[in-house]
Amino acid sequence: MNKKIAHYIKTHEEELLEDWIKHMKENSDERMISTVSSQMYYNTSKEFLDIIVSSFLDTNDKYNEKVANFSENIVRLGWQITFLTKGIRAVSLIIYNRMIDEGNYTPEEVNQLLFDFDKWLTPIYNQLIEAYSATWERTVSLQKIALQELSAPLIPVFDKITIMPLVGTIDTERARLIMENLLTGVVKHRAEVVLIDITGVPVVDTMVAHHIIQAADAVRLVGAKCMLVGIRPEIAQTIVSLGINLNQITTTSTLRKGIEAALAFTNRKIVSLEV
Known part of the structure; x- marks a missing residue:
C-alpha cells in the first residue's frame, strides 16, 4: 500500500475513528445502532478500523484471525453485511478526502492515490465479506439444527x-x-x-x-x-x-x-x- 496512506492512517487514527463513527451513525439503520450501547458501538467501530490499519502491519495469520473474530462479533450482534460494505466505503472516502484537503497533490498524484486506495481496499473488502458470509452460514446452519431438534420433541x-x-x-x-x-x-x-x-x-x-x-x-x-x-x-x-x-x-x-x-x-x- 502507498506509504503516504499508511503513514496518514497511523498518525490520524483517532480523528479518522471519530469521523467514521459519525458518518456511520448518520447513514446506518437506527435499529442496528439501538441494539447496542454507545460504548459497544464505539468498541466495535474501533475494532473495524483496527482491521483496516492491521492490513499493512500484521502478519497474514494474525490478520486473518482478527478478521474472523470481528466477523463473528458482527454476526453475533445481528448486524447486516451492509455494515461492512458501507463501512469500507466510508473509510476510504474519509481518508481520501482528508488527504486531498490537507495535501498538495498534482493530478498525476491524485490518480495514483486513487489507484493505491483501490489496490489496498479491494482485498480487505473481499476478505471481510467472505469471512462474514462463512460465519453467517455456519450460524444459520447451527440454528437450523437447533430449531429442528425443538420443532418435533417427544x-x-x-x-x-x-x-x-x-x-x-x-x-x-x-x-x-x-x-x-x-x-x-x-x-x-x-x-x-x-x-x-x-x-x-x-x-x-x-x-x-x-x-x-x-x-x-x-x-x-x-x-x-x-x-x-x-x-x-x-x-x-x-x-x-x-x-x-x-x-x-x-x-x-x-x-x-x-x-x-x-x-x-x-x-x-x-x-x-x-x-
Whole structure:
C-alpha cells in the first residue's frame, strides 16, 4: 500500500475513528445502532478500523484471525453485511478526502492515490465479506439444527406414555423429522401410547393429515398406539370437508382428554385424593 496512506492512517487514527463513527451513525439503520450501547458501538467501530490499519502491519495469520473474530462479533450482534460494505466505503472516502484537503497533490498524484486506495481496499473488502458470509452460514446452519431438534420433541409424561407437541406449519421436511423422532422416541422410552398434540398447528390440510396418518401407521408397526389430540372445531370441520379418514386414529379435542384416554389404555386413571 502507498506509504503516504499508511503513514496518514497511523498518525490520524483517532480523528479518522471519530469521523467514521459519525458518518456511520448518520447513514446506518437506527435499529442496528439501538441494539447496542454507545460504548459497544464505539468498541466495535474501533475494532473495524483496527482491521483496516492491521492490513499493512500484521502478519497474514494474525490478520486473518482478527478478521474472523470481528466477523463473528458482527454476526453475533445481528448486524447486516451492509455494515461492512458501507463501512469500507466510508473509510476510504474519509481518508481520501482528508488527504486531498490537507495535501498538495498534482493530478498525476491524485490518480495514483486513487489507484493505491483501490489496490489496498479491494482485498480487505473481499476478505471481510467472505469471512462474514462463512460465519453467517455456519450460524444459520447451527440454528437450523437447533430449531429442528425443538420443532418435533417427544416428551415422556407418564410411564409408557409420551407426547409430541407440534407448533407451526408442517412441511415435508418437518414431517420427516416428526416421523424419525416418533419412531426413535417410542423405542427409547418404551412407550405404549404416543399423543400427537396439534393444538398449535394453524392449518391441517390434506398433506398434513397424510403425514400424520403415515406417522400413526409407523408407530403401530413398532408396537405402540398413536393418538391425535388438540383438534379444534375449525380443524374438525376442515378434516370432514376434505374427506380425510382418521378412523384408524383415536382423536380427542384436548390434551387432558387425550392423557385420560392414554392412561385408560394402559389400565390406569387419574383419581382425586381426599385430604
